Amino acid sequence: MxxxxxxxxxxxxxxxxxxxxxxxxxxxxxxxxxxxxxxxxxxxxxxxxxxxxxxxxxxxxxxxxxxxxxxxxxxxxxxxxxxxxxxxxxxxxxxxxxxxxxxxxxxxxxxxxxxxxxxxxxxxxxxxxxxxxxxxxxxxxxxxxxxxxxxxxxxxxxxxxxxxxxxxxxxxxxxxxxxxxxxxxxxxxxxxxxPPSFIRHWYVRLLDAHTLGIDIELSGIHDSVQVVCKELGLSLLLAVHDHTASVQVPFTGQVWGIENPKRYTFCLQYGQDRVEDTIGLRTIACRGNQILLNEKPIFLRGVCLHEDHPDFGRYVNENLVRRSLEDAKLLGCNCIRLSHYPHHRYMAEIADELGMLLWEELPVYWAIAFSDPAVLADAKNQLSELILRDRNRCSVIIWSVGNENPDTDERLAFMSSLASLARSLDPSRLVGAACLVNEHTLCIQDRLEACLDVIGLNEYYGWYDPDMGKLKILLEHSLKDKPVLITEFGAGAKAGFHDAEAALFSEERQALFYKQQFVLLLGSPTVSGTFPWLLYDFRSPRRMNKYQGGYNRKGLIDQSRRHKKLAYATVQTEYRRFKEQGR
Ligand code: GCB
Incomplete structure (x- = not known):
């Protein structure tokens, strides 16, 4: 019935x-x-x-x-x-x-x-x-x-x-x-x-350059949990209170970094339950408009990435993830923006191993029902699940709470509460978002900036807005006391379409776009990192002109991941030059 x-x-x-x-x-x-x-x-x-x-x-x-x-x-x-x-x-x-x-x-x-x-x-x-x-x-x-x-x-x-x-x-x-x-x-x-009593979560990170912090959440009846890291000479028996155990100990080991992605094996034992995790230890902070990795300024030579493959869609396996990381490394990157949603956990695991920094993001994208409390609860839940999954992955340095969202009071309340949640769950990372521009005054101007550690800017001067000259003015107007990252800039090109006059959607046009953009971006004191949009072409039902055919063609490499467009070499040259200058 x-x-x-x-x-x-x-x-x-x-x-x-x-x-x-x-x-x-x-x-x-x-x-x-x-x-x-x-x-x-x-x-x-x-x-x-x-x-x-x-x-x-x-x-x-x-x-x-x-x-x-x-x-x-x-x-x-x-x-x-x-x-x-x-x-x-x-x-x-x-x-x-x-x-x-x-x-x-x-x-x-x-x-x-x-x-x-x-x-x-x-x-x-x-x-x-x-x-x-x-x-x-x-x-x-x-x-x-x-x-x-x-x-x-x-x-x-x-x-x-x-x-x-x-x-x-x-x-x-x-x-x-x-x-x-x-x-x-x-x-x-x-x-x-x-086992009946088990370790639910663990969180291991540097609180500062000299202090290691460990927090463990337990489900069960035992009154102690053991933590061992042989290489660091650590063997601790921690008392459990209210299903949690915490400790802070001096850290004198080697930090994890891009050049030397050193990791340590931590073993946790609680009754019959045992877990083992390989964890890198580093600090990340901001000083004025600089980002500091292990207390040293670092310029983020980045690129953006979607999870999308012509044969597998959003499915990825370990090989595909390794391949993306290799393509980004070869490009000269030290950071990847995982846009616009949490990618597979393999990404952070392998980035830890290879020495690549990551920006991880929530899909609070464009217009969301910001005034709906159920939608906020959902976004908070997704953020919490992401942080619980990846907070032991040292490659992740930034949690991003959104991308290009229209400026309303509801949006500000929504996103600032996400920023606070990210900080309360994980104070060891930076919080960012792609912010808004005042197109009249040509300045990054977003009420959300006050809630963030790093300010993202997506800009397409020379593409959607043909006047690249505006970028120079915007950068001059946007010197902030926080790091500004160019979290997107790019132009479309159909792989294999060449044109000596650099017509729209030709590889030459895309390469020229990057040459001109980099002159402005890498020369500007405003900018602490650049993320070309993006590594690979990806499917998008919104992109339906004759060059696109259902794909966003702003990749430096085509969707098959075999054809590197001319712009790939352009970005590579710029990043190489920049690295040689010690940035
Ligand atoms: C943007 C969006 C990104 C788009 C890109 C584009 O600003 O953040 O998701 O794919 O522009 O190609 O227009």
């Missing part, structure tokens, strides 16, 4: 039933430093445009009973997970809506152990069911979430996830973005088994 009733409920009512149970940052467990069981491989998929699974309760059928007449799990298409559905089956390329994912797995649970399901990324939201039981809902495409399944785990299990990528005005990001709206379980899913 309930089946029929639910299928006739109007939209909000049936969704409200599921949205009550949110999987959020307070339930998250840290995955790094542990072994887990990956639930990857072939799953069964079925588009569910009208959400019949949620309305009519298909999730309740686990295979032991006869399925409803309109549903047949065996007929669903087999697809390898993780992946985005758009690249896996041509008819699904532009599909937006709900996709059902189903898999079965066996599991033996040792007496007393606790088991969690950990999802590293489901776009854009997920409804999770195990053995017919509803576990919860997660909002946000790019951050991890987890749920304890100890009580519902059986020897043979059926996991059903409804992944929904409908764009919505009350989501973060909102309906309109300059990137493709891929959908699906596109990052790994894990089963994580831990």
């Amino acid at each position: 309930q089946t029929i009733y639910l299928s006739h409920l109007h939209d909000q009512a049936f969704r409200a039933k599921f949205h009550q149970k949110q999987l959020a940052c307070d339930q998250l467990v840290t995955l790094t430093g542990r072994t887990s069981i990956p639930l990857e491989g072939p799953w069964r998929l079925c588009p569910d445009q009208y959400d019949t699974c949620l309305r009519a309760g298909w999730y309740a059928y686990t295979g032991k009973e006869t399925t409803p007449v309109d549903c047949d799990f065996e007929f669903w298409k087999e697809v390898i997970v993780p992946s985005v559905w758009n690249t896996e089956h041509e008819p699904w390329e532009y599909y937006e809506g709900s996709m059902l994912y189903r898999t079965e797995f066996a599991s033996s649970q040792k007496e007393g152990t606790r088991t969690f399901l950990v999802f590293e990324g489901v776009a854009n939201r997920a409804y999770v069911f195990l053995n017919g039981i509803y576990l919860g809902f997660h909002e946000g495409a790019s951050t991890p979430f987890s749920v304890e399944i100890t009580a519902s785990l059986q020897d043979r299990n059926t996991l059903l996830v409804c992944a929904n990528n409908t764009r919505s005005v009350s989501s973060v990001p909102s309906e309109n973005t300059d990137w493709f709206n891929y959908g699906g379980i596109y990052r790994q899913v894990h089963l994580m088994q831990v």
Whole structure:
């Protein structure tokens, strides 16, 4: 009876039933430093445009009973997970809506152990069911979430996830973005088994050049936790109070840096639970308009990056991440802006290993429903999940709370509360955002500046606004007592299109744009870092002229990642010259 009733409920009512149970940052467990069981491989998929699974309760059928007449799990298409559905089956390329994912797995649970399901990324939201039981809902495409399944785990299990990528005005990001709206379980899913008492999170960083701070969050009954770092000669037994343990100790080791990405292995033991993490230690701070890495000024030779590949969409594996980092290193970069949402955790892990700095960002992009408290709660949750995931990764130096958002009181309140949250969760990093320009006075002018440590500026003089002369004036007007980073500047070029007259969208035009921009930017005392927009071309449904064909062509390398455009060498030469000057 309930089946029929639910299928006739109007939209909000049936969704409200599921949205009550949110999987959020307070339930998250840290995955790094542990072994887990990956639930990857072939799953069964079925588009569910009208959400019949949620309305009519298909999730309740686990295979032991006869399925409803309109549903047949065996007929669903087999697809390898993780992946985005758009690249896996041509008819699904532009599909937006709900996709059902189903898999079965066996599991033996040792007496007393606790088991969690950990999802590293489901776009854009997920409804999770195990053995017919509803576990919860997660909002946000790019951050991890987890749920304890100890009580519902059986020897043979059926996991059903409804992944929904409908764009919505009350989501973060909102309906309109300059990137493709891929959908699906596109990052790994894990089963994580831990002893009854376990280490939930740990946070290891330098408080200043000479002091190491460690904070640990625990779930369990033991009254002490051990921390060992052999190389630093540390072996500490910390008392647990109120499920936490903290210590500050003198630090006399080697700091992590770009040239020498030194890392230390930390082992934590709490009862039978043990985690091991390799962590770099460094400081990051600002002095006037300088950024200081380990107390020395550093100019950020950056580049921006989207997670997008013609064959895999937003799915990345370790090789793809290494390749992006290598292309950026070869370009001469010491920093990457991971725009405009949290990228895969591999990025920060491998950047730690290779010595690359990162700007990490929340998808508070363009216009968001800033006055909606539920949207703020969602943005705060995504920020907390990101910080919990990456705060032990020394490569990450900046949390960015947004990009080019219209200046309203609601936006200021929204974004300043995100900036405060970032600081309270992680005082060891800088907070930034791409700010606004007063086009009349030609000056960076944004009320948000007061809440930030670093000011981002996206500028396209010489492209959208053909008058590059304005940039010179703007830089002269915008000398601040905080670092100003040019977080975007760029021009489109179709790989292989050459024109001696440097026509729009030719490689020559793009190369010329960078030559002229760098003369102004690298010569200006206002600027503490530059981030060309961007390393690779990426898909964007907004870009539909004859050169673009659905791609934003501002990459220095084309979308296949094989063709380096002329501008790649231009930026490389400028960065090399700049580095030789000791900046
Ligand atoms: C911007 C946006 C970025 C766009 C870029 C462009 O200012 O921040 O997301 O892709 O411009 O190419 O226009």
